[in-house]
Amino acid sequence: MSFFADKQTLNDLNIPGRHKNNSISRLFDEVITAGGRKLMDEMFQYPLTDYDAINKRSSIFKYFTGNNIQFPFTQAEFGIMENYLASGSNSNRLAVGIGVISKKVMQIAAQDTAYQLLNDDVCQTIALLNRFSAFAATLPVEESQYKQQIENVKTIFNNKDLIWLKQETGIANLTLLKIVKYDHLLRTRLHEQMNQLLELLFQLDVYIAVANVASRMGFCYATALPKHSNTLSVSRLFHPTVRNAIGNSLSMDESRNVIFLTGANMAGKSTLMKAFGISLYLAHMGFPVAADEMTFSVKDGLFSSINVSDNLEMGYSHFYAEVMRVKTVAEQVAADKDLIVIFDELFKGTNVKDAYDATLSITEAFSNNRNCFFIISTHIVEVGEALRERCQNFRFTYLPTVMEGSVPRYTYRLTEGITADRHGMMIIENEGILEIIRGTTSETK
Structure with a gap:
């Protein structure tokens, strides 16, 4: 059960509505990702009544306030990775390969841009995943409620199917075989792990946004x-x-x-x-x-x-x-x-x-x-x-x-x-x- 406040109360206190002037929702609306904004909205809609859960959440915000941490992506570049990873399928590697080869053929025969766009999406996602991995490694390891999330990020990046990731740092163009391999891994075989990473990033976005407001406003x-x-x-x-x-x-x-x-x-x-x-x-x-x-x-x-x-x-x-x-x-x-x-x-x-x-x-x-x-x-x-x-x-x-x-x-x-x-x-x-x-x-x- 969540803490309850009816519509009259919320309007009296000017809490909802990130587009309303001087609303409390707008005050905290500094998130970068669409998923982070959705998570922020859920937090506003469903306050907590469990004192332990409240203290755990506030301790995470406090952790980010004390360490002055900035979100590692811009809105535009994160959107590219989010859209790419969210479009995963259950296709096997053969089906993925046939699809990529078809795009390559159309590029050669009709100057179609689908193959190049796929290459760019894969390369951009690889770059951002490497940046997130490096970012997670810099976060202070201390006894805090966020420690488990840091461990979860590191566990995903230590997956044997992602060993190749750091080897492709700075790559702008991939061979056809690598596109097939990496596209299948990121959007199919590791689809669940990528979704977990996105959720961790949405949470990170909210934590940093709220912490920045707290620090700036005292x-x-x-x-x-x-x-x-x-x-x-x-x-x-x-x-x-x-x-x-x-x-x-x-x-x-x-x-x-x-x-x-x-x-x-x-x-x-x-x-x-x-x-x-x-x-x-x-x-x-x-x-x-x-x-x-x-x-x-x-x-x-x-x-x-x-x-x-x-x-x-x-x-x-x-x-x-x-x-x-x-x-x-x-x-x-x-x-x-x-x-x-x-x-x-x-x-x-x-x-x-x-x-x-x-x-x-x-x-x-x-x-x-x-x-x-x-x-x-x-x-x-x-x-x-x-x-x-x-x-x-x-x-x-x-x-x-x-x-x-x-x-x-x-x-x-x-x-x-x-x-x-x-x-x-x-x-x-x-x-x-x-x-x-x-x-x-x-x-x-």
Whole structure:
């Protein structure tokens, strides 16, 4: 079973879509091979819930991050080898020979290019295989999770049917007999071994791409713990696609499984919550996270309610869409799943009185599920004051606003407590909106 996040959550956190601006998938999209891109997509679609598997994968990424290793092929030259090896058949050597001879005859009789193209493909593949063999020999041999993959590569190249490979280094043209022999070996007799090499190369492509992003962006690798540990600790967490982002530290466990977040508009609440969700999703993939340090116990899934909108097709108002979203999460929590839940301003689609009552009752009810972690934000600070009197498992935090005259400045640094900051009207006044409506701006005078 893989770590679960539904479509709403993935879109809230802007995780899928390598072609989407600032998506998390796009951030890591530095792979070179088509097979590597497919493997990367699978990793994003199916995060892990086995802490040992997570740690094994992240240790491989860490190995490549620490050793500054570059992928040994360009996209164009790898594509030639990939296409050639992927077109293997079950033909015996005689059938291969007849096919090659036919191409040679057509070259002589009709200046057909098929024979020369086959020669070029075989020579290019030989050159790249030799390069990969030499590359594998240079990889640091140390106690790491990637050690077995290195051994697998060396085992394939030590196959007695590939002894000839190094003897053909730098060759540009082969005799007809050698083309028949090598083509049969590479695409038929050793077809399974070549597929194994391609898979190892796809993995290598992903490992190097992710490691390069981690190194360039200053990300760390999280340590996964068993589910029963029920803990989370992250230092200097920041949003991976926000320039010069401010880092914040968070911690949660069974005794403090709810973070209640307040703060004025533009103070950074939504960005912090998205950063939190993204870090948990990437951590369950074994990918690097935007933080200095992170330790977490594995969970079953992640749900968020950040950008819930009305649904005209279903006839849902904004408020009813919010209610249905909370119901969906409640059903998952009631199913005794260990979840991470992010609610950004619950019930903002209704009046303040209903929003207060609903936020208070729903938040308190959710918090009793100590196997789940919640981060909940609201502008209704009175809810926080009521919860502080009734619940002992909350951590109350806020993102402050510093007033410089009539201009608000935001520190984006998480602070303990509950804030009553409200500067909506001040921002409206600073923008001169009322003057525009009244027609009293300087431009109209």
